[in-house]
Amino acid sequence: MDAFDPIPNPSFSTKNPMLQLYLDSTSLNEFKICPRRYFYSIVMGYQPAEQSVHLTFGILMHQAVEHYWLFRLKDHLDHLDALRNVVREVMKATWDYEKGRPWQSEVKTKNRFTLVRTIVWYLDKYQNDPIQTVVLPGEKVAVELPFQLPVENWQTEQGEEFILCGKMDRLGELNKNRYVTDVKTTQRPINSAWYSKFSPDNQFSLYSIAAKVIFGTEVLGILVDGIQVVQTFSEFHRGIVERTPEQLERWLHDLRFFLAQLEWCATNNEWPLNDSNCNLWGGCPFRGPCAAQTKNIREMLLKNDYKRRVWDARFLPM
Amino acid sequence: MPNDYPIPQTPALQRVSRHSLQELFSRDPETYTKPDLDEIILQIRDLRDRLATSTGEGKVRQVRVAAPMPQGVGNPDALGL
Numbered sequence A: 001m002d003a004f005d006p007i008p009n010p011s012f013s014t015k016n017p018m019l020q021l022y023l024d025s026t027s028l029n030e031f032k033i034c035p036r037r038y039f040y041s042i043v044m045g046y047q048p049a050e051q052s053v054h055l056t057f058g059i060l061m062h063q064a065v066e067h068y069w070l071f072r073l074k075d076h077l078d079h080l081d082a083l084r085n086v087v088r089e090v091m092k093a094t095w096d097y098e099k100g101r102p103w104q105s106e107v108k109t110k111n112r113f114t115l116v117r118t119i120v121w122y123l124d125k126y127q128n129d130p131i132q133t134v135v136l137p138g139e140k141v142a143v144e145l146p147f148q149l150p151v152e153n154w155q156t157e158q159g160e161e162f163i164l165c166g167k168m169d170r171l172g173e174l175n176k177n178r179y180v181t182d183v184k185t186t187q188r189p190i191n192s193a194w195y196s197k198f199s200p201d202n203q204f205s206l207y208s209i210a211a212k213v214i215f216g217t218e219v220l221g222i223l224v225d226g227i228q229v230v231q232t233f234s235e236f237h238r239g240i241v242e243r244t245p246e247q248l249e250r251w252l253h254d255l256r257f258f259l260a261q262l263e264w265c266a267t268n269n270e271w272p273l274n275d276s277n278c279n280l281w282g283g284c285p286f287r288g289p290c291a292a293q294t295k296n297i298r299e300m301l302l303k304n305d306y307k308r309r310v311w312d313a314r315f316l317p318m
Numbered sequence B: 001m002p003n004d005y006p007i008p009q010t011p012a013l014q015r016v017s018r019h020s021l022q023e024l025f026s027r028d029p030e031t032y033t034k035p036d037l038d039e040i041i042l043q044i045r046d047l048r049d050r051l052a053t054s055t056g057e058g059k060v061r062q063v064r065v066a067a068p069m070p071q072g073v074g075n076p077d078a079l080g081l
Helices: A025-033 A035-043 A055-075 A079-093 A111-127 A192-196 A204-212 A246-266 A287-293 A295-305 B021-026 B034-054
Strands: A046-048 A143-155 A161-174 A179-187 A221-229 A233-240 A305-307
Touching: A025 A204, A035 A046, A035 A246, A055 A079, A055 A111, A055 A161, A055 A179, A079 A179, A079 A192, A079 A305, A079 B034, A111 A221, A111 B021, A143 A204, A143 A246, A161 A204, A179 A204, A192 A221, A192 A246, A204 A221, A204 A246, A221 A246, A246 A287, A287 A295, A295 A305, B021 B034
Parallel strands: A179 A221
Antiparallel strands: A046 A305, A143 A161, A161 A179, A221 A233
16 A cells, blocks of 8 residues: 555545545644644555553543543442542553563553553542533433534535534533543642643644534633653642633634645645644654655655554544 | 663562562563553552652642733643642
């Protein structure tokens, strides 16, 4: 297979195969950062051969919290039984069965031990969470909520719709107000400045809109459990990131600009490089291929140093 | 195979425990029994409690809830801790 042969992806248009119609916050974010980066990571499906430790840690932390609340609210287990199940799952998920050894992490603050420690301390702390999980019609517990939301009043040149997608952790109620809940981990101290980085924020705006439209419930924003993880301890904070209707309207308005750009790029198969963002967030993972001096070297780097996967943004209900 | 990162030892617990955290973390998780998992949880809780005691924070801090904060600003001191 050639380095730039597309791989079938059900998130993409059948009429314009380079155009992604089902868009999640990750895809949108990648495109907003840099069209070339988006092309590599989402359209072509490349990712570094070794997944980022921070990403792995974050995914496993999310899964642990989601599964814990499903054990508690759906299966009606008590705290210890639910916690024990979650610890078992995490220990299995971080075991390399092929090599017969634990997950190897080069980051001192984020490894198998700090992950399990963080999960146990976090779930112990919030076992009697003041946030009440919303129960949706049909007695569905509002945990792990996939959504698909068509973009109104906007069609592609081929007459197709864009669909915004995602999966919320939990919909909760606190002091008679409703929030989407989320968990974020960091190595840095958590304070007001840390919370302020989520306003504006692509994912949180999208999820606030989705909660309102899909679940028919007004939400004030995202209730974020910020977790500081360092080598010797994990510390927990809770803060609210609000969104007003005006802010969300503005986000949707601006979205149309990016959708128009996305369609232009896909139609013309042109993915301009935004070289102002190559150094942000610890450096772009595609710096190597972008810096390659020839097309042959670029293709060789992509084939050797990256693996391909299909980024299906639809988050189909499980 | 040993872990490639330090796992704090808990001397007080090790005297009464069947396995250390280090041993438990080095084992294939398919072999875990319910007591093994409880042992992991207990020893990790013990680390938290010893840390809380050493920093004078007490073992468990009660969750309290305050009113929502100004728009777009999180205030971790007002919620949850």
